[in-house]
Amino acid sequence: MDRALYIAATGARELMRRQDIQTNNLSNALTPGFRAEVAAQRTAPVIGGAGLRTRAYAVESTPGADLSAGPMMATGRDLDVAIQGDGWFAVRTPDGGEAYTRAGGFETTPEGMLVDPAGRPVLDPNGEVIMIPPDTKVQVNADGSISSVPEVDRVQAAQIANLKLVNPPANAVERGPDGLFRLRQGGVAPMAQEVRVAGGMIEGSNVSAVDTMVEMIAAARHYDVQIQLMQNSDQNQRAATQILSMS
Template sequence: MDKAVYIAMASGQNIMAAQAIHANNLANANTNGFQADFAQARSLGVYYGEGLSTRAYSRSENPGTDFQRGSLNETGRDLDMAVEGDGWISIQAPDGTEAFTRAGSLKLDPNGQLLTANNLPVMGNGGPIALPPADKVTLGADGTITIQPAGQPADVLATVDRIKLVKPDEAELVKGKDGLIRRRDGQEQVPDASIRLQSGFVETSNVNAVDELTSIMALARQFEVNVKMMKMIEENSSAVAQVLRAQ
């Protein structure tokens, strides 16, 4: 009985791990630039003692991230930028390392620093971008930042920096626990001048809400089966104990 209970319990634990991955994807279905996580069950052989392995258990895990592109949503906002094709916007993570995002809804703080929607600094040619006081800020297709200095006529423009746009090999990318994309080796990525931005658009999440909801419902039914199995094992164990006491 103990082995059967263990199998049912381990199955329920792995189902909950898979549920967490799908639930996080579904929760971010409306998060701009979000990259969905994969969930899979991996077979693990049972190796102990002498002889050959005749049994295998499964383990739920997150093997990687879905880097398919989301659709583009037009906003008309000057500081909203969508990355065309493959490529990323370089940002500074809270720990000071370089990370990448495709969420191009940018903003300026009171000190003129260019930030993402979740308040992470956007990287430029020489580090985090900080702009002088300006009446208007324009972002070019190549990431060039042009401003109309405060108090100056509309025809007085100045180029102050350029957003660092990169194109790392997706096989070298990994999503951290903070949800940010980084290189596996932790190194900085060199800029790629071929990357282009589309002004007035943001990239939506690449999550398929219907698929995620269907997966969650299927996993819930599987969890119920394991709970029923554990209840049946408990009933069988009680019945066996009563038979032994009667003898």
């Protein structure tokens, strides 16, 4: 097979992968706390065989995620919490580890456990699961502390727990297959006292539906170009074969 045909075929394949990434981003445009996955291509030389490396092809990769903040939306719900600026909530994964998310639409289980929208337990600064006493109205303060709202016969609110808020460097975290972020080198991030949250708010996805649609259209057009190159390469091969057969 001619190398030009191979390069065009691999280009079409990688553009299909880009479409998959953009489709996933677009499908999460309304998912609270979602971080858009970045799609990028890198050049890879064609290796193998004799002769000079006169051709190269593109390989689709996902070097990271867009960690910019999403829009803040007021809900008025007690357990909806949004991080202001940089930072993450800590949750426990099914394997017992610790991971980080920006999705602050928390719920409580019948047992009183505080969980994220996917049902994962929310952690306190000691790495323990946060429990909310039954029939307790709570509020989340700016420093991540959770307090009971005083009733008429109460004089002072009681602090129930604290959210574990972390703020590792952007280049120190990576997205996992489950959509959660973890430290690249493993381990757990320390508590960050400077992180602030807003109760009664929730952070939306940072995916721009319009920009993503434009990128998908551009990828589709580039895919058509690769298909055209494949067709041209095939026509050139047929023409060369006819010329050789006549000689």
